[in-house]
Amino acid sequence: MGVFDFIKDTGSKILKGSREEKMEAAREAANTAKAKAREQADSGGLAAKAREAADKAREVAHDAREKAAEQAAEAKEKAAELKEAAAEKRATARDAFVERRAEAKKADELEEYLEALGMGGDIDVRFDDGAVYLEGSVPDQETLERVVLAVGNVEGVEKVDDDLDVEAPADAAKMYTVKSGDTLSAIAKNFYGDANRYNEIFEANRPMLSDPNMIYPGQVLRIP
Structure with a gap:
């Protein structure tokens, strides 16, 4: 090379x-x-x-x-x-x-x-929501009815429930609720057929009634 x-x-x-x-x-x-x-x-x-x-x-x-x-x-x-x-x-x-x-x-x-x-x-009284409850004892049926009517006709009382012992029981009287326009004479005429017997109703409802003319609609009366 x-x-x-x-x-x-x-x-x-x-x-x-x-x-x-x-x-x-x-x-x-x-x-x-x-x-x-x-x-x-x-x-x-x-x-x-x-x-x-x-x-x-x-x-x-x-x-x-x-x-x-x-x-x-x-x-x-x-x-x-x-x-x-x-x-x-x-x-x-x-x-x-x-x-x-x-x-x-x-x-x-x-x-x-x-x-x-x-x-x-x-008598013991108890009040509950418009109802009156009665306990105790009374001498007779008339007193029982008077007591029940007395408290029952008080304003605010709607019903009465009694558990009262009656020492001398008897037949219960009739009850009547007063209407507008009623008088004791008219009520006596209705129950007894004699208006002049109004005083019997008046006496049966004393002392709640103090005057025969002082009744009012809704009031409950004993009719003996």
Whole structure:
């Protein structure tokens, strides 16, 4: 091989080596770029996940706040209901106390009324929601009827329930409720056929009646 051939061959190798180095460098650059891209992609994925986690955390916190606010509102409403119920209970108890006191006062007034009529004796009176309850004893049926009529004709009394012992039982007299326009004479005429016997009805209803002309609609009278 001549000098020229040697130089040619050497130059060829140099050029060849230069191309290979460039290709290798290009491959390394490409690999580096790919790695960088993957790194950036991974970094972007982590950032996305971080954003997603942050969004989720904010959502959870928001839901928790809403739930807490809802529970607080429910608790406030429940407290208000309990307060209202307690107030109603106190009012009911107060009304019941006032009613019991008024009923006890009414019973005392009825007992005093019977005593004033000379019919108190051994009679206990209880008043409850418009009803009068009588307990004790009376000497005879006439007194029993007078007592029942006396308290029954008092304003505010709707019914009389007597549990009185009668020492000398007898047949009960008739009862008559006065109507508008009635007089004792007319009532006597109706029951006895004689208007002049009105005084018998008057006497049968003393001392509740103090005047034969002082009767009123709704009043109940004994008819002996």
